[in-house]
Amino acid sequence: MIVSWLIPWLPAVTVCMAAIIQELAIPVPAWAVFRPDLVLITLFYWRLYRGDLCGAKLAFLAGVLVDFLSGTRLGVHAVSHIVLVLVVGLYARVLRSMDFYYVLFVLLFLTCFVEGIQVLVTLPWMGGAMRWLLLAGRPVATMLIAPLVIHLLVMVHRTWLEEPHAR
């Protein structure tokens, strides 16, 4: 009973875990630049394969969590993540039919797209004072780590969420 109630929350739990892990202080110099956007990958996956459990509200909450943890102006990631799930939802059918290697490049493009939105919405307050190196390194890191993260999400999906639980 409790398990069946908890299972629909798994996407939200994995998104929160992704946010916490991507905010870790790992003592590796490359982490300062090549820090993947794990939340983006997680939202992307769940929106594609369990869109009923991953909508704008989850994207909003994930964005606020990332904003809070990273000290960014509240709302920056919330806006960009909502737009992300909308775009992924819009092209879900096309994306699902794509070869996995192409999906990696789609993720690269989406990371740049999301960063573009974040830069745009922060421009009025920050001007050009962003960490451009991190902005440049993030899409590459996201694309490189995506196979591993998606593999883990597929495992979670197949183990607990194969059948739709809450439509």
Place this chain on the structure above:
Amino acid sequence: MTAILVLWREYRNAISVFLTLMAALFLLVTAGGHFNQDRNLVQEGLLQVTAEAQSLILRPVAVVDRLQLRFQELMRLDRENRMYKAELDQLRPLGTRMEELDRENQRLKSLLKMQPEPGYRALAVRVVGDSSSAFARSFIVNAGRQDGVIVNAPVTVPSGLVGRVVRASGSAALVLSMLDLNSRIPVLVQRSRVRAISAGQNSPLLNLEYLPKDADIELGDAVITSGTGGIFPKGLLVGRVVSLEAGEDGLFKRAVAQPMVDFDRIEEAHLLLPQALSSGQTAK
């Protein structure tokens, strides 16, 4: 009423997405910098839970890190052992001299040990969370109100000032780096005692603002905290001047300072807490 219900049933998803997007935009426009001084239990709780989770996840990383260091240390010891055995005969006459140098080394090390500022005690903390954002420079440390941490407590490492605490929960605190766009620190040039304001710009360098046009400042000058403003004690090393630009017009000179701290590699730091709150010396 019925029409509204029909509309809601028909466009429920679209209305829900629209309202969420509006909420995010509203937050963006109204929330601003969320580093105000008021206590917010929801934010503190979130910070607490996140820091605990991050500590938990970092444990295996720390274990692997220690094992790797241990392995490297063993390899190094093995190499050194072979080398020393080979060179022992040659070095034997220098034994006395080496012992003397070793003692001198110990004395110098004890002299160089960092002393806390007068009126403050230093609390050693570990960085458990780091900002991943391109738009902010802040990080989370594993000490909070239970350890005596207060908002605005200065954060330092042996090489200089790092920033200040902007939010503290039970056992974690959020530190605003002095490189963050929201950071303003009253400073003075150590050599000439000229005052300025160090302003973060989300880049590795600091702007020195409000320097008089005729200010006595040179490249390489050390910049320290001035002690005014009531947050940072006087004399903490902030950085060194790396660029000067004589403004063509206006009242002020432009200067840029390089912090002495490598912000991408901070693993431990000291929080400077008022002496009256003294208890333990190390967080967890």
